Amino acid sequence: MSELRKDPVTGRWVIIATERSRRPTDFAVKERPKANALCPFCPGNEEMTPPEILALRGSDGVPDGPGWRVRVVPNRYPAMRVEGPMGRRGLGMFDRMNGIGAHEVIIETPDHARQLADLGADEVELVLRTFAARLSDLRRDPRFRYVLLFKNHGSEAGASLEHSHSQLIATPILPRQVVEELEGAERHYQLKERCVYCDLIEQERTDEVRLVCESGAFVVVQPFAARCPFETWILPKRHASDLDAASATELADLARVLGETLGRLGSALGDPAYNFIVHSGPLQEPELVHYHWHLEIMPKLTQVAGFEWGSGFFINPTAPEEAAAYLRAISLGEERC
């Protein structure tokens, strides 16, 4: 079983994922399966994954058979496992606990040849509805404090399989990055009695310089303190702390906005590797007045190097105002937001 370990100085938790154990010789780059025959995420190969958790398929389909449009399966090499006790324990001065959690893969399309940016808005909408459904379901397990939904696209962004997919990890600990956002948002609320993200949306819509586009329900911005070139945030205009509180109309709107944003980034940067992450509220808390769910996209154009590792602050060679102007100027033919 994998193990969570806490750094005794900073309190930083790390997952020592022995299920993914790698020897020094394992770090050579491996060939990724290109053909349908070898891809565990292609229809017809359902037996290559653990049994499915959820799938969107027609009424005539059977579980773990073909005919699905989106399919959710446990990660075959999970960073954390669902079964077992938490097992908090010490080791001299050190703290550790069992790697209890969930690690799932959301296969976004049956089609091996199409990436998320290539899907139609109706297909992306199914993916987003699946995100919301998994979040709502995992919320019921009292051991979990957070679900991080994320996507790694391209090998530079950490993707090990080409077939388009996103992932989620449910953790028994509130991740520090989320804690920082929650604490900062709470400080702002205590001072102003307003949500910091609502304020941010208001200012970006007024200033317009970092705004990429806007739909009925969402804004797309380059954040003021962008960590990397073309870092992009998508925020719902309506205040809500949780993704699964989004209405069907909002998810349909987000599907169009996300598709268009990936299209603009792809057109500006030539299909870059990227990560996206969804930041939603903590699982065991009610709707929060001070927190606001959102999506962050980080194209992988620069390396995180020694300075960033050692200081925790980032050097970004591209001003977000420049990046926003560049993205706004791109015409996708058929504008969706």
Next chain:
Amino acid sequence: MSELRKDPVTGRWVIIATERSRRPTDFAVKERPKANALCPFCPGNEEMTPPEILALRGSDGVPDGPGWRVRVVPNRYPAMRVEGPMGRRGLGMFDRMNGIGAHEVIIETPDHARQLADLGADEVELVLRTFAARLSDLRRDPRFRYVLLFKNHGSEAGASLEHSHSQLIATPILPRQVVEELEGAERHYQLKERCVYCDLIEQERTDEVRLVCESGAFVVVQPFAARCPFETWILPKRHASDLDAASATELADLARVLGETLGRLGSALGDPAYNFIVHSGPLQEPELVHYHWHLEIMPKLTQVAGFEWGSGFFINPTAPEEAAAYLRAISLGEERC
């Protein structure tokens, strides 16, 4: 001039480095200069860098001429600049300040063909003495609160020039990564009246399972909560918060230990790209009882992906105990520590 910007939610600072400005088309990988003729760090090409800040050369040499063994120059594309006012100011809800700081390059050897791991202990010692000298010098500028010394080796680790070099960035802000270490170390001291790093060294020397090697003055360990495979820390046995408080004997010992550690990592992993960083105390404070300077080496074997970005916690597929056993078993012919 570059600008420091603060994220309004998390308080995270970012350097928007317009001096290094890059358009979308600039992100293609560039050829790195291979030959001496084009390398700005090779002897004879001193005019290709800004005028030197410090150089170790024989008494017959002239500044910005050849004959040096280690040479320090300002970074030609600095993330921050020394001249000018701090210029703290707002922009609606946002906070920013001028990118005032120092960004220097330490050219570790005149020889283009040799990397830090190839240098003799006497040569590495000159590099370390240069680190200490620059730290002591920058400490006198009251605008700076921190100097981060770091090295990017290999393009995957963010190095843009092949000729062996390290860098330093002096910042007007205490970096959050350092703040986290300082705060954690202070909490431990308040509880136990002992330095957390001294405790850690004691436990690792007793347990032996994460110990890689030990010299008269230093220990080399795989940290308990290693963020990545083969993350390696080098800590002085004698408590001191600042690198420039190290004695000449200690620096000579560290040169041997660092050389041997890079040798072991190179042998285990086949000359991996890596970052190292030196964490020393804040500039404007006296020697601290609760903080302990040290060096952290992070080989670049895995990608930082969506989960790490979004959660701030790391998945490490190699247990540090396994990595330590592997590194201990390597024989370098001539053991230095």
